[in-house]
Amino acid sequence: MPYKDMREFLDVLEKDGQLKHIDTPIKVEHGDNELQALMRLLCQDDGPALILTNLEGYNRPDVPLIFNPFGTRERTAMTIDCKGPLDSKKKHAAVLSDPSIWHDPVVVEKDKAPCKEVIIKKEDISLDKDLPHVWFGKEAASYITGAVGITHDPETGARNVGCYRMTQLWNAVHPQGEEYPEEHQKKHLSVFAFWNPPMSHIGLHLAKATAMGKPLEVAFACQCDPAIHIAGGTGLPFGQDEFQFAGGLKGAPVELVQCETVDLQVPATAEYIIEGVFIPESETTIGNHSNPVGYYDSIQVFPRIEVTCITHRKNPMWYATMEMIPPFDHNYQALLPVECEVLSDLQRKIPEVQDVVVTPNMTYIVQLSVDGARKPHAEFGKYILHAVWGSAGRWGRCAKILIVVGPDVDPYDMDSIEWAIATRVQPAEDTIINESGQAFVLDPSATKGHHGFPVTGSQIGIDATMKVPERFESYQEVSMPTQEEVDAIAEKLKGKL
Ligand SMILES: Cc1cc2nc3c(=O)[nH]c(=O)nc-3n(C[C@H](O)[C@H](O)[C@H](O)COP(=O)(O)O)c2cc1C
Incomplete structure (x- = not known):
């Protein structure tokens, strides 16, 4: 309604x-x-x-x-x-x-x-x-x-x-x-x-x-x-x-x-x-x-x-609302449109894009529905990085920190994202530094243009997908109980822990 x-x-x-x-x-x-x-x-x-x-x-x-x-x-x-x-x-x-x-x-x-x-x-x-x-x-x-x-x-x-x-x-x-x-x-x-x-x-x-x-x-x-x-x-x-x-x-x-x-x-x-x-x-x-x-x-x-x-x-x-070091009230109100500008553009041409999450500190995470051997082609994660920087709308081109993850990584959870980077990324091979990106206008670390605010800046893209087939034929099995298993043991021990 x-x-x-x-x-x-x-x-x-x-x-x-x-x-x-x-x-x-x-x-x-x-x-x-x-x-x-x-x-x-x-x-x-x-x-x-x-x-x-x-x-x-x-x-x-x-x-x-x-x-x-x-x-x-x-x-x-x-x-x-x-x-x-x-x-x-x-x-x-x-x-x-x-x-x-x-x-x-x-x-x-x-x-x-x-x-x-x-x-x-x-x-x-x-x-x-x-x-x-x-x-x-x-x-x-x-x-x-x-x-x-x-x-x-x-x-x-x-x-x-x-x-x-x-x-x-x-x-x-x-x-x-x-x-x-x-x-x-x-x-x-x-x-x-x-x-x-x-x-x-x-x-x-x-x-x-x-x-x-x-x-x-x-x-x-x-x-x-x-x-x-x-x-x-x-x-x-x-x-x-x-x-x-x-x-x-x-x-x-x-x-x-x-x-x-x-x-x-x-x-x-x-x-x-x-x-x-x-x-x-x-x-x-x-x-x-x-x-x-x-x-x-x-x-x-x-x-x-x-x-x-x-x-x-x-x-x-x-x-009334204000902005400061996030989180603050309306950051999600502003982020939903930012996420969707990128998501709607990517989904039109790349069906494997499942979710786009922009954190309150403006890190962009793209979650794919496939990883490893199910990726459409080798270096698919890097293709996604370029697709975000070239996406329609105002915001994709401003993605200063951009990370691509597979379906088993929770794009809303920094621990999960960090785990993917720690175990699926070799920095020299799996990152792209874009030296001529568009800066977010309020980024104080970017050099200011002639009219007083930053316009260009460098960007980092991290391909945190599994490097199959790029470097390996298969990837090690993940060690983690399912949520159902955790819920079941919690139920069994209810009131005792
Ligand atoms: C609460 C809130 C306040 C905003 N304040 C401004 C602002 O003062 N100036 C601005 O240019 N964009 C501001 N934005 C972002 C713009 O509204 C957003 O980029 C929008 O797409 C601009 O519309 P336009 O593309 O039609 O210019 C704000 C967004 C939100 C959610």
Whole structure:
């Protein structure tokens, strides 16, 4: 059953014992907060999702905070109505590969759209009070991380929807000691529109609009049906509509409603909608921002939007999350699309690919359904390494650490992967160093390009399949009881150990 909105998803989590309400006071203030520590506590141990209702130093005590909803692979799978990681990947990759099963969104009347229950007009907007603000760790600003951004290609009109975060400039510390002007603090937001080279699609729309001398309208929808956030985090080919893809994931059309001040349509059941227009040639310096590879980015420069309208539900909910050394709440929400971009591409041409797992630290593992003599040909593992680096989508080409394993290795278990490397790999023969790979834009070990972030870097591919027929005629038998045998002895000794 597809979810109507984020609330239905939270209800399912609660019924499943995976969501708790917490009214203990939690500090969320700039420079004095407990949210990073709370996320660590929850995520290091696959902890539950929370609704926090008693935040100290919060500008909107009437708005409850959704916390850690995506904090496990299982909960992330539930966003698209699946039972576990592999199930969700099979579904996501199958839908991604087949646009014929996507659904066109439908447009509903404004009076049927809960996101329109409260409308704040441009002249009345004051972001210090109209949007919730919570702070994490040593971050210099309160970031909006739970939104999908919607723009239209200024040339073709094609829609793009992507997860792009924003910086709230109110009460933020400028990394170079300057003050953000009051108008920027109360009426503007800065958008992370140029991450993810070779260019996020919102960045491409903005670059086109700038070249054409046209303003670019944008709308951000916060806390939608979670399938929409999964679709927004997926790198569809440029020009394809993530709302149609979200319809495919849901098995039903996404319901949209017309915006108030821009010619865009947004999910009708979102908690908050922020409408705006990019300010031509605007540049705002921001930082610290804590990033998903576990470091603070001290300075980044992004464009600003002028907010032209905010609409929201009568009793809205807010969601906040942060990145740090993994694991953190939304790493699995971001990883599912990354895994499936690679999986859907590989499975189309290589049926022996069973699973693609990307760990929170961005090690890519490809599990095959065959190994040893059943491999289609010698050096098949190395063929897979090249196939990942050459795969469709944004992410396969960024695989810095890439490992191929057989069906008896658990791709979710680092001990199992390490065992395969230790017993099936000769480094000189079974690894490939790719000296001209694409770096992940946030990898601090890669040399920075001329525009300030890394673009190229080297990569290592490890073929951890059994080297039959490459070097041996057969491989030694594995020594391991079956899980059934372990379960049987556990049952026999129940209560005695
Ligand atoms: C919670 C979350 C936050 C993200 N933040 C950003 C961001 O600020 N900027 C960005 O370029 N990509 C961000 N991403 C990744 C993009 O959403 C993802 O690469 C997506 O495919 C981009 O869409 P596009 O290919 O249509 O540009 C984020 C992903 C998630 C799940």
